[in-house]
Amino acid sequence: MTEFGIILLSAVLVNNYVLTKFLGICPFLGVSGKLETAIGMSFAVMFVMTLASTASWIIQQLILIPFDIMYLQTVFFILIIAALVQFVEMVMHKTSPVLYQGLGIFLPLITTNCAVLGVAILNVQQDYSFFASVLYGFGAAVGFGLVLVLFSGLRERLEAAPIPEVFKGSPITLITAGMMALAFMGFAGLVKV
Amino acid sequence: MELLYPVLIFSLLALVIGAGLAFTSRYFHVEGDPLADKVDALLPQTQCGQCGYPGCRPYADAVAADEVAVNHCVPGGERTMLAIADIMGVEPKAIEEEETAPVVAYIREDECIGCTLCIKACPVDCIIGAPKQYHTIITDHCTGCTLCLEPCPVDCIDMVETPELLEHWSWPVPGTKRAVKAEKRKAQHDGREEGLDV
Amino acid sequence: MSFDKAQQKIALTLFVVGLVSATLLAFVDKWTAGPIAEAQRQALHQSLLQVLPEHANDPLQDMFLFPMSKQENLKVFPAKDKKGVVVAYAWQQVAPDGYSGTIKVLMGVRVSGEVAAIRVVFHKETPGLGDGIVKNTAWLNSFIDKTLSNAKWLVKKDGGDFDQFTGATISPRAVVKAVHQGLIFYKTNQADMLKRAHAPAMNMDKEGDKP
Amino acid sequence: MPSNNDSLNKQEIFQDGFWFNNAIFAQLLGMCPLLGVTTTAENGFWMGLATLAVLLCSNLIVSLVREFIPDEVRIPSYIVIIASLVTVVELAMNAWMHDMYLILGLFIPLIVVNCAILGRAEAFASKNNVVDSVVDALGMGLGFTFALLLLGGVRELLGQGELFGFDVFGASYPDVLLFILPPGAFIALGFILAGVNLVNMKLQAKKDALIIAEKQASSESV
Amino acid sequence: MIFLSSPHQHGGNSIQLTMFSVIIALIPAAMVSVYLYGWLAVFLLTTCIGVSLLTEYLSLKWMGKKTDRVWDGSAGLTGLLLALVLPAAVPWWMVIFASVFAIVLGKQLYGGLGHNPFNPALAARVVLLISFPLQMTTWLVPMHMDASLDMYSFMTSLKFFFLGVDAVQQTWDAVTMASPLGYLKTELGQGVTVSEALQQYHYSTLHAFIGREAGSLGEGSALALLMGGIWLMARHTISWHIPLSYLATVAVMASLFNVINPDVYAPPMFHLLAGGLMLCAFFMATDPVSSPSSGIGKVVFGVGCGVLTWVIRTFGAYPEGAMFAVVLMNMATPLIDYYVRPRVYGRKRGRQS
């Protein structure tokens, strides 16, 4: 049990995907402008990343290792992830318009982001058990969602601030992300590796 | 052989996925565009055609289909543009034409010949009158689209500015004119006398 | 489920793309497999070179497994002179008690029981404080030629012979302790190790390269 | 944004990719490798080159096959193509540049999902002819490499007082660890982007001045 | 015609008044720091405040804003607080780096007073800690510890300040020591129990309270900070919400775990008095700009700070958890303001639209 707790804590806070691992920065910067969007995106990411780590674990254990074709890892993972996301998006669009409104529009955005492929690859690198790897994927996504939502709150506040012209827009956004990363340094060492 | 396995496995997987996508794309196809409805709800429904489309709904459809920029509705002004840009998720664009004061059409009745041409032109049915009689515009319903001006054979329709109503008066945003006077005010606060008209 | 032309095309396109890609990759993989193995070997050899004295053999080739306990085997890389006589060993020692987690030390030990050299190959210590254990060459060099008997295996603060550096005592302490334990381990298993090192049959397949 | 207009000026395409529509400076895409590997200028340089290679090939291939691929599987197909190219690069680096391969690590396979590459395949190569696509890829790729090099240089310089491994500030320079650690990457990039903003503002001002001058000239001539 | 809305009367409070009250409230703590570190403290305080003011002036000028804003007191306060959270041993260039960072990145880039999402002084302190961890975890021995120490005379202080600790270290052998939190952390890592470690350190609650322990300039004396804080609360410059909920949360968590295992978890009194907790609770977490603005939001903020402080102190790599906790909670401020609102008259609690 503690093992799972540590995996979760580590993935959410200590080794946060965005702020310390630099994965998924594009959506982190791209969809954090508004709180509502950020929340929608967070849930979508949680869904996809959990899915991706589950799928990658299965592929790794059932195909790549038995057939000894590790060099196809990247192609396999990305194809499966992209296809899964597209399936889910289409099915969701048809069957649950409400859910689609909330999450669906973010799904295509997520396919092509580092965090998702990153979680798949890092996951199998760590030799987790099936359950642990699902949890790891979920935890990483929660960490992503957490900073995304916090960041969107900050950015909404920045919107109204009289920021010097040169720093308006992306520069101040990145500096703020840097400040967040600074603060997250405080979690260093919470989980001993 | 050693090379064949992986190639086969992967391309079969690709085939399966392709088939799956083909299947879902067919059976889970969705019609309709709720986005256009949303955009339409934001437009002022002046139906003036200044956007280059025959009315607001067609423009909304075009915007939702990403065929046209969000800044073409002149009567809607900046607020509408910002709202549309927001739901379309695109960068706001400046509106080229100036927003003018709200106007309504007014028929100089003594000159009206009762040709009914303006009635046919008005998209919101706010001109009343029968053939060969004076026509009148229901000012409360007029959107100020100016479409009735052109068809009038005797040019008896004017656009007049709507007067500011006491009930519709609202506080202007603080700080605009305030800022200009701020210096003076600060001086006064500090006790330095200086003439000032408020 | 009925597939019309368009849908067949969808499926087939992806199939073809997959086929071509996989074929390409299969060939590239075949082509690069050799160089990659060589590069990995080189990389490992490089780090071994740093902790082992001059040798004539390929320590990777001669790597053998030394049983630590029932399940665990220690990978030991022997260095041999021209005549094939073992002059030193290198293996990885784990220090579990660093400031923020485990530290892994690659240590080279001469047959006579002196430290040939050590390198820290993995750590999570605080940047700027604990990472002196990697960067501080003078400190790393202070381990050279130390044996169980000719040094007091503690940091200076605890009354030993090894410096700590300003701001960090824990990381050096952990490393010193680990190396000390490595030497003790060597001392108790010296004979066994020698035996294994000279047993040509024990040569391993090339699996599990990384220390 | 260049459209599927076939007669685009090659120089414009390149400029657009390199600067005005630069993946990093203008689109904020491909940020992960940018931030993740740029602890030194050299790392940034190689990462940039790897990306450039993939981008070049993917744009080339996509613009070649664009007509044969149905919409429904466009993205999966492109991704598979790109992923294969990336794997080739990965294998090659592993074989012949092993040190760099170890340093860049996870970020090499992640070139697949570098938003800039798929974005380019989608937005440009799938709509333009081969030559234009290659020029575009060159512009984009070099622009990306430039950004990586710049950030890597800044971080290395401020963080370690070195540039490409050469000591610049002398031994007494206190290493500002901030710039080597994650927060510093964000902050340094923020400042670089501010610099880019400044340059763009200057360029814009020049352009505006030019336009005004032209207008005046034309009005005077009339 | 200018439209001026009611009210046409004002209570007379101003930004300046607010800021200067906080500065006044910090005077006891500043005086204690001078008592503990002599001239060195004076150098640090003046440099921090001076550089902050200068940077503020230059930034305002560069951005074309009115430069008399410099005197609204906020930049001076930021400088003062920054000095109070620095260890005495930091050399001059770090002080300047930190002050410039606090004002430029912490505040002016965000649009100046009132717009910075993070506490400028703390942000600067965090940057220093991760950039120069060595200097930032080196604590000088306070003056009173050894009466024979002439370490903080004018000349020696100058040396400390400009040449660094190393230059002076040759003359005295024990100029540095561990802070209670750092020491405890290190010792616990070696398997020593809390009480043993504190005993070895010669820790005394009384000393920690009246101000005789090593640490950053301003955190020496809990008493001085408490005095200033309570005065501010009495003046309504700060409200009770953040300090009280913050300290109470730390105390509760510490007590709880101390009861569970007193060997590993330090007692609540130790936590309350150690490190910059008092300083953070009364002066940093209460920074109005970067904390929530409603009473209930402030309580949530304080509790969050408390939990994070205890967790980071106890499990994290940086024993000085309070400042990270505050900066972390600064991030959550906009969300707290959004989701945690006071009850509106005639409505049920919570957000409803």
Next chain:
Amino acid sequence: MFEFWHKIQQSLSIGSVQSFTGGIVHRNQHKVTASHPIVACALPELFIHPIKQHIGDPCEPIVQVGERVLKGQTIAKPQGYLSVPVHASTSGTVTSIEEHTIPHPSGLGLISIYIKPDGLDEVDESLHPLPNYRSVDAVELRERVRQAGIAGLGGAVFPTFIKLVRDQKNPIETVILNGIECEPWLTCDHQLMIEKAHEIISGLDIILHAVDASKGIIAIEDNKLDAVKVIEKTLADMGLNESVEVRVLPTRYPQGGEKQLIQAVTGKEVPAGGLPLHIGILSTNVGTSKAVYDAVCLGEPLTERIITVSGDAVPKPANMSVRLGTSMHFLLKQCGVESFDGIKVLHGGPMMGELLSTDDVPVVKGSNGILAMTQRNIMRAHHEEEPCIRCGDCGDVCPAGLMPNLLAAHCKENQFERAEDYNLFDCIECGACSFVCPSHIPLVHYFRYGKGQVAQINREKEFAEASRVRSEKRDARLAKELAEKEEKRRIAKEKKEARAKALAEKEAAEQASSEVAAKPEEDT
């Protein structure tokens, strides 16, 4: 447990059992006119009666230019339900009916009736006094209050008759008389309570009777203890001290706000979007109560009210009984203001009143004070706006429990949806927040701006919706017309064809018949 908690609360909050949340204490109340006896204002040269002096729909003038009117005669009749008539304040001639600036922050005007007094002050006696109001039916009382033109004199000028309902679902139990007068400078209610205690209490009794309530409360702040004494004594004299209670509340702004007063007196809160009625409470100003007495017992419509004329630019401040329609310029002159240079006129108190753009405006039903302030004094309050330091003081004093700093920021950024989400419309515009703001942010101004914009956006939305409906109707109509035309054409065509066919048939038949006719011939 609750008792205990209550006790603590009681001992903590000084003086009063309950109070409203938030609020501020004015250090200096400027009640310079306190205990100045009410003096009658002289007759001006001209009266100006705007046709709308209450919340609701404007009236319609029912007099002609040149017509002679008497004091108390109805000169404009209500239109719609939410409306009360306007009466002449003295006898005289209607000289004109045209727009005139009214006391409104916009400086805009409204149709007004100009009356030149003839100095006779003849009274129109169409309303009979009803001293024995207990025997009068509630409905009639209500109608009488309406006809007397009474709208709340506390400032909001809400037509009082509407409040006097006997609602089965929401029976009114308590009537609260608002004698708080929490604004600085103003003392008219204070003086009224001292001088007209009897009338006020009788008015309360009338209201109690009209709504069939059992309990009356007169709420007074503890800075007016002399008024408390007078009221208590009068209550005892009138034998009403059983049913009517005097409640002394600590002096705290905005205690006089209806919702706050109700919270302070009863501990209940008026639900958002609801009315005091919904919690069985009716509250009204003491002046209104007196006006009700006048209307019912004396048969006098509302033609004059008490006004505090004060301010630091007024040499002889006073509490005056002023006829409605008197120009404020005239009024200030009466109080010794000679020159209007560097003087700003406030209509109402400094916390909620409006800054007038001109002093040539008439006194209306809602005028409870006219303050002439030196410009410097006013401008000191409108100091340059500095950035919000998010100190939260504004939220601490907000009696509505809002977060004014965020509200203002959203209004400033034109994010009105967010502002509404932060309950913009629950703000009562009391000004406490602006008062305490260290950054001198004109918070209330931002809220007013926001509210105005939201109203305008809603108007535009409604208009757009209506236009869409009309446009769609038109399209449908055109389509239908087109279809009908087609149909007609088709029918016509069909008919034509049918006719042609019929014709052809007929011809054929004729032919046939002729043939047939021919046949028999043949046959025959």
